[in-house]
Amino acid sequence: MSLKKIAYNCRLTVLDMIKQSNSGHIGGSMSCIDILVTLYHQIMRDDDRFILSKGHCAEALYAVLASKGILSQDMLSTFGQFDTALAAHPTKKAPSVAFATGALGHGLSVGVGMAIGNNSKVYVLMGDGELAEGSVWEAAMAAAKYKLNNLIAIVDRNNLQISGNTEDVMPLENLETKFKSFDWEVRKCSGHEPDEIVAVISEYHDKPIVIIANTVKGYGSEIMENKANWHHHIPDDAQYAQIKLDFMKKITELGGEELPITSISKRGESLIPAQPNKVSVRKAFTSTIENIAAANESIYMVCTDSRGSVTSTGFAEKFPDRFIEVGIAEQNALSIAAGLATTDKRVFACGPACFLTARGYEQIKVDVAYNQTNVKIIGVSAGVSYGPLGGTHTTLQDFASIRTLPNIEIFAPCDKVQAEFVTTYLATTNRPAYMRIGRGDVDQVYSTGEKFDIYKAKTLLDGTDITIIACGEMVYPALLAGHKLQSQGIYARVIDMFCLKPADTEAIINAAKETNAIVTVEEHSIFGGLGELVCGVVTGNHPVPVKVMGFPDEECKVGSSQELFEYYGLTPDGIVSECRKLVQS
Ligand SMILES: Cc1ncc(C[n+]2csc(CCOP(=O)(O)OP(=O)(O)O)c2C)c(N)n1
Numbered sequence: 087m088s089l090k091k092i093a094y095n096c097r098l099t100v101l102d103m104i105k106q107s108n109s110g111h112i113g114g115s116m117s118c119i120d121i122l123v124t125l126y127h128q129i130m131r132d133d134d135r136f137i138l139s140k141g142h143c144a145e146a147l148y149a150v151l152a153s154k155g156i157l158s159q160d161m162l163s164t165f166g167q168f169d170t171a172l173a174a175h176p177t178k179k180a181p182s183v184a185f186a187t188g189a190l191g192h193g194l195s196v197g198v199g200m201a202i203g204n205n206s207k208v209y210v211l212m213g214d215g216e217l218a219e220g221s222v223w224e225a226a227m228a229a230a231k232y233k234l235n236n237l238i239a240i241v242d243r244n245n246l247q248i249s250g251n252t253e254d255v256m257p258l259e260n261l262e263t264k265f266k267s268f269d270w271e272v273r274k275c276s277g278h279e280p281d282e283i284v285a286v287i288s289e290y291h292d293k294p295i296v297i298i299a300n301t302v303k304g305y306g307s308e309i310m311e312n313k314a315n316w317h318h319h320i321p322d323d324a325q326y327a328q329i330k331l332d333f334m335k336k337i338t339e340l341g342g343e344e345l346p347i348t349s350i351s352k353r354g355e356s357l358i359p360a361q362p363n364k365v366s367v368r369k370a371f372t373s374t375i376e377n378i379a380a381a382n383e384s385i386y387m388v389c390t391d392s393r394g395s396v397t398s399t400g401f402a403e404k405f406p407d408r409f410i411e412v413g414i415a416e417q418n419a420l421s422i423a424a425g426l427a428t429t430d431k432r433v434f435a436c437g438p439a440c441f442l443t444a445r446g447y448e449q450i451k452v453d454v455a456y457n458q459t460n461v462k463i464i465g466v467s468a469g470v471s472y473g474p475l476g477g478t479h480t481t482l483q484d485f486a487s488i489r490t491l492p493n494i495e496i497f498a499p500c501d502k503v504q505a506e507f508v509t510t511y512l513a514t515t516n517r518p519a520y521m522r523i524g525r526g527d528v529d530q531v532y533s534t535g536e537k538f539d540i541y542k543a544k545t546l547l548d549g550t551d552i553t554i555i556a557c558g559e560m561v562y563p564a565l566l567a568g569h570k571l572q573s574q575g576i577y578a579r580v581i582d583m584f585c586l587k588p589a590d591t592e593a594i595i596n597a598a599k600e601t602n603a604i605v606t607v608e609e610h611s612i613f614g615g616l617g618e619l620v621c622g623v624v625t626g627n628h629p630v631p632v633k634v635m636g637f638p639d640e641e642c643k644v645g646s647s648q649e650l651f652e653y654y655g656l657t658p659d660g661i662v663s664e665c666r667k668l669v670q671s
Contacts, residue, residue, distance in 0.1 A: 107166020139193020
C-alpha cells in the first residue's frame with residue numbers, strides 16, 4: 087500500500103478526531119502527516135526514537151501510530167476526553183511516545199541528549215515557527231560539537247505559524263545557510279513526497295543532519311491549505327464534509343487497494359462549551375490598553391506569536407509601530423521588553439502565562455524585577471484555561487515563583503470591570519508588575535463603575551463565622567459559596583484578594599481575628615500561592631485554622647477547566663463543603 091494513501095487515511099482519522107472532540111491543531115497536523123507516515127512505515131527501526139517537538143500536532147502522531155496498529159481505534163476515540171491517555175500534546179501515557187512535548191523549542195535539545203546516550207537514530211520533528219526559540223540553536227551547536235550523525239532533525243517548513251507567515255512574524259531565511267553555519271548537513275525535499283523523504287534521509291552523512299521538508303499547512307483540501315487561521319480551526323459541518331470528500335477523492339485517485347475508513351465514536355458534547363452571556367477578561371485588558379495607547383504614545387506591546395490568545399490583533403493593527411512581534415521566543419520577548427522600557431516606554435509583554443512565566447522566569451527575575459524595568463507582564467490563559475491541552479499548558483506555579491521576586495507587583499483580576507481597573511493602573515505606574523488572566527468568558531462579579539483601591543482587597547460579603555479568600559476567576563464561585571453558606575446559617579465573609587503583592591495583610595489579619603477560620607481558593611497549586619500567603623500572615627499574627635484549596639501536588643488531569651474544577655472540588659459546592667468541615671471542627 088502506498089505511503090501517500092496511508093497518509094490520506096491518517097488525515098481522515100485526524101479530521102474525525104478534531105471534529106468529534108472539538109479541539110486540535112488541524113493545519114500543522116495535515117502538513118506533517120506524510121513525514122510521520124514515512125518515518126513510521128518505512129524509515130524507523132525498532133530501537134530508533136522519535137520526538138514530536140511540534141507537540142501540538144499530537145493527533146497526527148496518534149493517527150499514524152493507529153495506522154501501525156500501535157494504538158487501537160477505541161483508544162483514538164478517547165482523544166479530547168477527560169483524563170485521556172491521548173492528550174492534545176503527547177504525554178508518556180500514550181503508547182510508544184518517547185518523550186512528552188507541547189512547549190515548543192525543547193525537542194532538539196532532548197534529541198541531542200538521546201543521541202549522545204545511545205547509538206540508535208533519533209528523529210526530531212520541529213515546526214518552522216518553533217525555530218524562533220533560542221534553545222533550538224543552542225541544541226544545534228551542541229549537536230555539531232558532539233558530531234551527532236545519529237541525530238536527524240526535520241523541519242516542517244510550511245511557512246506558517248499562528249500569527250501568519252513565518253517570514254513576517256520572525257524571518258527564518260536563509261534557513262539552509264543558518265544550519266550550515268552551525269556545521270550541520272542540510273538537505274531539502276518535499277515533505278509530501280515519501281520517496282524524496284526516504285532518499286534524503288538515507289544518504290550518508292557524518293554530521294547531524296536537518297531535513298528542510300517543504301510542506302503546505304492544511305495539505306489535502308483547498309479549504310484549509312496555506313491558511314494561517316486554520317492553525318487550530320475546528321471545521322463546521324459543511325467544511326468537514328468538504329474536506330472529507332477531498333481526502334476521499336485523493337484516496338481514489340491514488341488507486342489500488344481500498345483502505346478501511348477509520349471512524350471514531352462520537353463524543354457528543356463540545357469540549358469547551360460556548361458561554362454567550364459571559365465576558366472575557368483578556369478582551370477587557372486589550373480593549374482598555376488600546377484606548378489608553380491611543381492617547382499615550384509610550385505604550386508598547388511585545389507579543390510571542392500569541393495574537394489570538396492575547397486578543398491583541400486590534401492593538402497590532404492600530405499601532406503597528408508599537409506592536410513588537412518576536413515570534414515563539416518568550417525569553418527574548420521579556421528581555422526585549424525590558425530593554426525597550428529603559429527608553430522611557432511603558433511596555434506590556436503579553437503571551438500565554440504558562441510559557442511567559444515558566445520559560446521566561448530568569449528574564450522576569452533579572453531583566454524585569456532586579457533591573458526594576460517598567461514592564462508589565464500579562465500572562466493570559468493562566469491556571470487551567472488550557473486544561474484540554476495538558477500539563478505543558480497549565481500555569482499553576484506563577485504566583486509561587488513570581489511572589490519570591492522583589493520589586494514586582496502581582497494582580498489577578500476576577501472579571502472585566504476589575505481587569506479594566508488594574509490595566510488602567512498598570513499603564514500609569516512605573517513599577518514592574520505581573521497580571522494573570524484566564525481565557526474563557528466569565529461571570530461578572532462587579533458592576534460597571536465599581537470603585538477599587540489598588541492594594542486593598544474587596545470584601546464582597548460580610549460575615550463572622552468563616553472567611554473565604556479567593557483571587558482571579560475563583561472569586562465568583564467563592565461568592566456563590568458564601569451566599570449558599572449564609573442561606574444555611576453560616577455567616578461567611580468573602581474577600582477578593584485581587585492584588586497578591588503587595589498583599590492586603592490587614593484584611594487577612596482582620597479576617598483571622600473576626601472569624602473563626604479561613605478557606606482560601608485559587609486556580610493555582612496549593613504550594614506557594616494565595617493559600618500559603620494567607621497562612622504566612624495568619625501564623626505570624628493571629629493563628630486560626632486555614633484550609634488551602636487549589637490544585638494538589640500531582641500532575642494535573644487533562645480536561646476542560648470546568649471538568650477540572652469539578653474533579654478538584656473547586657466549585658461553589660466544594661468550597662461550601664470545606665467551609666462546613668472547618669466550622670464544625
Ligand atoms: C514555548 C511555546 N510557546 C508558544 C506555544 C503556543 N503555540 C502552539 S503552536 C504555535 C505555533 C507553531 O508554529 P509552527 O512551529 O510553525 O508549527 P506548525 O505551523 O507546523 O503547526 C504556538 C505559538 C507553545 N506551544 N510553546
